[in-house]
Amino acid sequence: MTGRRLTSLLAYVTATAAGASLLTGCGALPGAVGGSREPLTVMTWAPDRTKATNMPGMPAMAQAFARWVNSSGGIDGHELRVLTCNERNTSEGAADCARQAIDQKAVAVVGSYSQHGRDFMNALEAAGIPYVGGYGVTDDEFTSPLSYPVNGGQASLVAGHGMQLAGVCEKVALVRPDTVGGDRLPALLDSGLRRAKHGGALDIPAAEDAAEYTRQAGRARSGAKGAGGCVTAVLGERTQTFFDSFRRLPEEKRRGGSGQDGKGGQDGKGGHVRISSVLGSVDQPVIDRTGGSHSPFEGAFVTGWYPEANDKSWAPMRKVIQEHAFVDNRVDPADTGVQTTWIAYTVLKQVVEALDRDRITATEIAHALDRGERIDTGGLTPALRWKYADLLGASGFPRIVNHQVTFQVVRQGQLVAQKPGFVDVGETLLSVT
Structure with a gap:
């Protein structure tokens, strides 16, 4: 094994260990995040190992994003803790994931996939937890006042x-x-x-x-x-x-x-x-x-929804994947689920930075988005904003704010x-x- 390969392997083992800590939501990463700001717990769910659509790259991308931001002090000083859940492509699985997010006091569900919107959205609404940048496969993602879609579904x-x-x-x-x-x-x-x-x-x-x-x-x-x-x-x-x-x-x-x-x-x-x-x-x-x-x-x-996978706008995401998920074959930069998760966490990062507070709550994230916090995704989408005036208001899909597509x-x-x-x-x- 070459020295370079050994160095890369050691880096991956270190990152994986850090990722395990992130998933448990217990304890800070030694030396990774400084300051006195409280950790930020979020959840990303998606189906995996099912007979229908599987999206394992979405929670894997979330973990890589957390390793990236935590390696340089977290999001505005907040350690990012990512919980993941296998939604299993069932209504029971979706409801179970929502309950876990509530029980673990997640401040948002970010970049997730589920075809069972009613089974998770009602629970999130009751707990006041925003659903940020879901994949866009259910009507509930475009009707719930606590859903903030990054694409037109x-x-x-x-x-x-x-x-x-x-x-x-x-x-x-x-x-x-x-x-x-x-x-x-x-x-x-x-x-x-x-x-x-x-x-x-x-x-x-x-x-x-x-x-x-x-x-x-x-x-x-x-x-x-x-x-x-x-x-x-x-x-x-x-x-x-x-x-x-x-x-x-x-x-x-x-x-x-x-x-x-x-x-x-x-x-x-x-x-x-x-x-x-x-x-x-x-x-x-x-x-x-x-x-x-x-x-x-x-x-x-x-x-x-987005530019072609080789577009230069994806360069920051590719760099994060290369440095923090380079041997995780679930994380393909050309996968639409991975891309959507990257954009969803970009929204989270910019909102938390704009709030600039020691403690971030689910209510504060939702209010910031409702007030019209403007999100720059670096050309991957138009600028995103969820003020009432920005909503398309289409029948059945009133909360669409990004109604742009690409022809490939x-x-x-x-x-x-x-x-x-x-x-x-x-x-x-x-x-x-």
């Missing part, structure tokens, strides 16, 4: 995806979860499509934890067949499974594949069908795992910008009925 992605597809797809088939949340997706996609006077998508519900999707793939191919047809799947982790079933359809049913320009085959003609999705269902780690430039996602259109495409195995900058989907969301 799945609603903005799907509505924006309709806008992205409207100019290139004559027919669209949407494969989405057969769940209460999934039931909202067709109207959202259609709102974007109809901005370009498109007739709307064929709606194909599917189990979100199925082992294969041959029947739904066949329906989607048939519904999108012909020149300018597009198949989009929004199934979380099972999106890869769906497109594997899609790829395995008999040749006479498949009628072509996707090309490097997202147009299907070489030019999108002759009945070839384009494929597409949104970040969180398809992202760079998925593309890498499925073959890179030979991935079935080559050429796919993808709508995201997979080229040579990499998600790259289809067009530069952000696209505002606020008017589209306001049109959803």
Whole structure:
């Protein structure tokens, strides 16, 4: 083992030991955080090792963030203690995590993922604990007065995806979860499509934890067949499974594949069908795992919340990951959950610094955000602020403050910008009925 590698390994062992102390919430790190300011306890939860969507990178990123800030004195002198919880993709798991946050006197739940908003949000509201920068997968995150979303959630992605597809797809088939949340997706996609006077998508519900999707793939191919047809799947982790079933359809049913320009085959003609999705269902780690430039996602259109993973705005996050989580393979800087957690903790850090107090409470964090503390995310989002005047007020999603998305495409195995900058989907969301 080289000296450099041994030094890195020793650094990791030291950081891991520090991380263990952070997770227990007991005791200060010797020499890491000075001053007399009280420690700051927060929680990050996400599902892990389940049959549906898993987000282990979110709590892992939270731990790395804590190691980073505590190595230089904490957040404005407050040692950051991060509690983590496996939400397990169940309503019981979400409720259990919320109870743990309350019992451990967390001042915020930060950068977390759960599809069971009602089961955790009611408990947090009763305890006065703000939910800062959740992943954005539930309606409750955009209705609760104690939720402070950093993105426009799945609603903005799907509505924006309709806008992205409207100019290139004559027919669209949407494969989405057969769940209460999934039931909202067709109207959202259609709102974007109809901005370009498109007739709307064929709606194909599917189990979100199925082992294969041959029947739904066949329906989607048939519904999108012909020149300018597009198949989009929004199934979380099972999106890869769906497109594997899609790829395995008999040749006479498949009628072509996707090309490097997202147009299907070489030019999108002759009945070839384009494929597409949104970040969180398809992202760079998925593309890498499925073959890179030979991935079935080559050429796919993808709508995201944030700039592409190689954008220079992510440099500070990448530096923290390299220095404080460099051998933790859960923390992928291209993972949307990791990115959302980084932004959520950026919000927490700036709010605590602005408060400048020896003791920080959950109520003080919520009040600071309600008063309009302005958060600069370094270009990863527009400036974030949650004053009443900043809320979009869209039906079902009133607390959206960031209604910007990005249009991306997979080229040579990499998600790259289809067009530069952000696209505002606020008017589209306001049109959803």
